[in-house]
Amino acid sequence: MKLENIAVVSKIGNKDSESAAKNVANKLLAKKSTVYTISPVMVEGAKQIETLEEIKNIKLDLIITLGGDGTTLRVFRNIENETPILTINVGGNRGILAEITIEEIDEAIEEILKDNFFLDKRTRVTASCGGKESPPALNEIYISRANLTKTAEIEIKFQNDTVKQKMDGVIIATPSGSTGHSFSLGGPILHESLDVLIITPVAPVYRLASLVVPDEKIQIICSQDCNIAIDAQVIRSAGYEEPIIIKKYKSPAVFIRLKKRGLRQMSKLGF
Numbered sequence: 001m002k003l004e005n006i007a008v009v010s011k012i013g014n015k016d017s018e019s020a021a022k023n024v025a026n027k028l029l030a031k032k033s034t035v036y037t038i039s040p041v042m043v044e045g046a047k048q049i050e051t052l053e054e055i056k057n058i059k060l061d062l063i064i065t066l067g068g069d070g071t072t073l074r075v076f077r078n079i080e081n082e083t084p085i086l087t088i089n090v091g092g093n094r095g096i097l098a099e100i101t102i103e104e105i106d107e108a109i110e111e112i113l114k115d116n117f118f119l120d121k122r123t124r125v126t127a128s129c130g131g132k133e134s135p136p137a138l139n140e141i142y143i144s145r146a147n148l149t150k151t152a153e154i155e156i157k158f159q160n161d162t163v164k165q166k167m168d169g170v171i172i173a174t175p176s177g178s179t180g181h182s183f184s185l186g187g188p189i190l191h192e193s194l195d196v197l198i199i200t201p202v203a204p205v206y207r208l209a210s211l212v213v214p215d216e217k218i219q220i221i222c223s224q225d226c227n228i229a230i231d232a233q234v235i236r237s238a239g240y241e242e243p244i245i246i247k248k249y250k251s252p253a254v255f256i257r258l259k260k261r262g263l264r265q266m267s268k269l270g271f
Contacts (some may be wrong), residue, residue, distance in 0.1 A: 001112050001216065003028065005060045007036040009075050010068030014091040020102050023140070036060075036241065048175070052078050066090040072097045072232045076124065076253045077135045082215045084119060086112070086256040096179060112256055120257045122192060123174045123215055124249035127228050129238045134230050136249040139177030142229040143220050143244060144169030144202065146237070150222075152172070153223040156199060158213045167204040172197055172218055172246045176253070181232070186210065197246075199213060218246040 008025045018041050025035045025043040035046040036058060042048050048267060049055070055078060056062070063085045065071050072087050073202035079209040088096030089101050100108050111117060124136040127143075140162035145168055155164040173182035175190040182200040183189060190196065193255070197218065200210040221243055228236040228244060238244050 001061065001115055002118070003031060003033045003061055003109070003113060005034045005036070005058065005062075006040070007055050007058070007060050007063045008037070008043055008046075009038055009063060009065045009071065009219065011071045011091050014067065017066045017071075017091040020088070020090045023102075024036075024064055024066065024105055027105065030083065031109070031113075041095075053217075056080060062086060062261065064088065066102070066245055068095055069097045070233070073138055073233060077136045077231060077233065080136075082121075082251050082254045084254040084256045085118040097255075099255065099259075106227050108258055111128065114197065116258070118257050120192070120254065120255040121252040122176045122231060123197075124172055124251070124253050125172060125197065125215075125246055126228065126249045127236065128230065128245040128247070129236065129242060132236075134228065135234060136253075137177075137231045138174065138253050139180050139231050140173040140182060141246055142169060142171045142181065142202075142232070143222065143238075144227050144229070145222065146225040146227055150224065152226065154201075156175040157219040157221075158199070158211075159216065163199075163208070163211075165201070165204050165206060165208060167201045167208070170220060171200040171201040171202060172220075173200060174198075188212065197248075215248045 010021035021041050022043050025046050028035045037046045037048050039050045060083050066088045066193045087098045090100035116214045126136050127134040128142050151166045153166050171182050175192045175194045178190040187200040195215045198217050201208045226238050
């Protein structure tokens with residue numbers, strides 16, 4: 001793989017991550033790569049851009065993230081194509097989405113240059129409401145009632161089926177997100193390569209189990225104003241009985257993988 005244009009993204013406000021990003025940028029500059037860093041990270045010889053959103057306008061061979069899962073989710077939300085990402089856990093908690101630690105970066109760069117890697121493609125989803133589409137989510141879209149003093153009635157439509165019940169909200173999770181909030185509410189852990197989505201009700205009045213459905217269009221209608229959380233990082237809103245359409249995003253998230261593993265995220269959780 002040619003490493004001509006690479007962006008290095010660190011965890012916001014984390015000094016260890018920013019220091020590691022500078023170290024990685026210098027290693028790549030020594031390989032004669034064109035390197036982009038995100039403000040406030042500044043490295044002599046690299047090109048600094050002010051915001052992560054600007055990487056949409058740059059043709060990149062690779063993005064390297066240094067942080068936790070939140071950093072990885074933030075990057076995938078801001079790329080529209082299939083630019084691959086190498087994830088390094090620096091300053092994160094469990095680093096469930098991470099591939100390597102910072103100590104392994106030299107070996108990783110050499111293996112990538114030798115094409116000793118594979119691409120791990122993951123489903124992303126997006127929410128449309130009022131004619132506007134949200135940024136893509138790698139893990140989940142969470143729709144919750146805005147009025148916390150009254151339980152909402154939520155209608156969920158998928159294929160030819162409809163589920164309608166009073167509940168606090170509903171999570172639409174991808175296989176990657178199956179180890180996140182959906183799992184904490186009793187949802188199943190899925191193999192990350194599956195082309196399905198998980199519908200997990202949040203506090204339904206009458207117990208309703210998670211549903212695994214094909215990754216096709218899902219429509220949500222709430223009897224109240226509601227909030228739409230994209231990977232727990234960006235919030236949108238929808239009005240009373242305004243249809244929210246959840247569907248598979250046009251391009252997958254792509255990870256650079258150096259090691260063969262089974263259920264990657266399940267093993268990170270300690271199973």
